[in-house]
Amino acid sequence: MKIIIYGSQYGTTKQYAEELSRKTGINLKSYEDVKDINLYNTVIYVGALYAGGVLGMKRTLAKMSQCQGKKLIIATVGLADPIDTENTDSIKKSIKRQLPNDLYENAHIFHLRGGIDYSRLSFKHKTMMGLLYKKAVRLPEEKKTAEVKAMIETYNKKVDFIDFDNLTAIVNDI
Numbered sequence: 043m044k045i046i047i048y049g050s051q052y053g054t055t056k057q058y059a060e061e062l063s064r065k066t067g068i069n070l071k072s073y074e075d076v077k078d079i080n081l082y083n084t085v086i087y088v089g090a091l092y093a094g095g096v097l098g099m100k101r102t103l104a105k106m107s108q109c110q111g112k113k114l115i116i117a118t119v120g121l122a123d124p125i126d127t128e129n130t131d132s133i134k135k136s137i138k139r140q141l142p143n144d145l146y147e148n149a150h151i152f153h154l155r156g157g158i159d160y161s162r163l164s165f166k167h168k169t170m171m172g173l174l175y176k177k178a179v180r181l182p183e184e185k186k187t188a189e190v191k192a193m194i195e196t197y198n199k200k201v202d203f204i205d206f207d208n209l210t211a212i213v214n215d216i
């Protein structure tokens with residue numbers, strides 16, 4: 043049995059997961075609603091990036107046992123541009139820290155670009171972004187990674203980089 047699981051706070055990741063479900067006919071659940079991860083032999087986890095972590099992924103996939111013979115696809119959704127390999131390398135490193143080694147080694151990993159609307163952020167997230175922004179602008183130019191630059195450029199704005207065409211590679215992999 044196949045399942046698409048999503049971890050989304052403000053809905054951009056959910057939009058990608060819903061479109062993927064429409065394109066493939068595979069059922070969809072929020073990570074909070076997954077009762078037994080071991081019911082599925084193909085898991086497609088679509089998760090938003092929050093401070094490098096993939097929302098809900100660690101807790102949901104930690105219970106996945108006997109990964110041999112199972113297929114795990116992970117798609118991250120973040121603000122930073124996945125065309126930049128510096129950015130995707132750092133996301134992969136962070137995923138490696140969040141998963142048991144055998145799961146990480148077998149996972150097919152994809153990166154999608156989401157969006158942000160600062161007017162809709164919770165107080166906690168607004169404060170976090172404010173602190174990150176203050177730190178980021180003070181960095182010397184050569185220390186500003188693609189991720190940092192994307193954050194500075196989009197600070198306090200509403201931006202939408204959602205592009206469903208980027209789901210094709212994932213659909214083909216499934």
Ligand SMILES: Cc1cc2nc3c(=O)[nH]c(=O)nc-3n(C[C@H](O)[C@H](O)[C@H](O)COP(=O)(O)O)c2cc1C
Nearest residue numbers: 050051052053054055090093094120121122156157
């Ligand atoms: C507090 C906070 C931390 C974030 N951290 C990252 C990050 O580490 N990397 C990244 O690419 N995007 C980061 N983002 C941007 C989100 O990943 C992006 O807005 C995503 O589309 C959110 O998905 P959602 O709408 O499904 O919650 C962050 C956003 C917030 C508010």
